[in-house]
Amino acid sequence: MYIQPKHDDGSRTHDIYCIAASMGGIEAISSLLADVPSDFPGAIFITQHTSASPRRNYLADIFGRHSNLPCHLAVDGMRFEKGNVYVAVPDRHLLIERATIRTTIGPKENYSRPAADPMFRSAAVHHGGAAVGIVLTGMLDDGAAGLEAIKQCGGKAIAQHPETAVAPDMPSNAIRYCDVDGILPLDGIATAMSVLAQTPAGETVTPSQQLLMELQFAMTVESNISAENRIGKLSPYMCPDCNGQMWRVQDSSIPRYRCHVGHAHTLLSMIEYHGDAAERMGWSMLRTLREKERLLRSLGEEETRLQRDDVAATYRDQADVVGQQAELISKAIKLSPEVGFAEPPTENIEYSQH
Structure with a gap:
């Protein structure tokens, strides 16, 4: 259920920061967290693509060795606090509600669980103009659709400059499909976060019904064909995860598809x-x-x-x-072909508030 974010007396700043990465992400996130000051006044949430093995619950420890803020593995139902970092666990989406964290075994998106897009959508729905989405290094295009959702609900979007990324695809596609507010080298992102943390939150835009339905998919493994019929038109493609029919998601700049149980894929995936x-x-x-x-x-x-x-x-x-x-x-x-990507724009490489 959607809860309108509270702005109280209008003094709320950007205080919800969602960071997503894949290939090269452990090093990139560690470097970024090392630059975030110990008095940072926001809550930071991290989705790093991992395997499903529960033995890989080491990311909070790795990040904690570099971070000036306490780092925790996300736990379902945990209340989050500002000035802390919360890391997605293997095989669970990390979702952000009004004051608590949810970790769910909802359908994979772009072959990933945890995936960036569900985390970004949850921040958009529950925190609107106070949310900031950040896409770092990684392959393919997870995060682009979720970043678009944050922007639609009044939040801010930042992408690592692809030239500074080990794997440039994720930030390149975020830039391509989303009107990002900043394209920054890795060592400039923490500064932008600190600036935003002192800046009044944007005006929250009520999320669309489609966005609410897509977030609901991440919360459950139940089939919802009627929702899919409202979300888009039937396509000729079959779901790579379950072989079910897929629907083209409407009202999205990035070509995306969902099956009747909620698996989500872009054309690239x-x-x-x-x-x-x-x-x-x-x-x-x-x-x-x-x-x-x-x-x-x-x-x-x-x-x-x-x-x-x-x-x-x-x-x-x-x-x-x-x-x-x-x-x-x-x-x-x-003769297996390589998939190419459009070059990202070279302008707007410095952060500016829109």
Whole structure:
């Protein structure tokens, strides 16, 4: 349920900071937190893409060694406090309510749980103009849609300058699809956060019904086909996670799709899936063909031993054909294409409040 953020006497500043990263993120987040002062007056929430292994609950410890603020693993139902850092745990989305944290096992988004987009949406819905979304280094485009939601609800958006990122895709796509307020080198983001922390929160815009429904998907594993019908139009694509039909999400600058149980994908994440699936199938077919070729040659050798040369020649010819098929599959695997991205704009590299 949506709760209108309270601005009290109008003195609330930007005090909710959501940071998302993937490849290269542990180093980037550690560096960023080292630059945030110990008297920082906001609450910081971090989603770093991780594997689902519970043994990887070490991120709060890693970040805590660099941070001037206390770092905690997010716990479902935990009340958060300003001046603290909260880190998403493996295999759970980190969602931010009015005063508490939720960790949910809702559907994956762009193959990720935790994912950036649900965290950003929750901050947008519950904190509106006081929320700040920050996208750091990472592959593909998780975070772009959620950053757009923060902007739609009156908050601020910052992207790491792609040239300073280990993996530039996430910030590049955030810049491409969202009207970000700042494109900053990594070492300039903490300063921008401190400036915003002293700046009055923006005017909160009531979230759209679509945004509320998308946030609800992250809260549950229940099917909601009627919501999907309201969220977009049926597409020809099947969900890579569950093979269900997908709907094109409307009112979003980034092409996005959801299935009836809530899995969410952008076009880039689906291209990534099909590339991986095609390669797996290619290696499987190559192995099968090579094995068939060896079997045929073994049969030919056996027939030669029995002095049935005509039959042996037939098996050798069949083996040659299968070998040619295997070579074609091998060449196809080597031709796997790279996905390119549009260059980010070079202007607006200094933070400015809009």
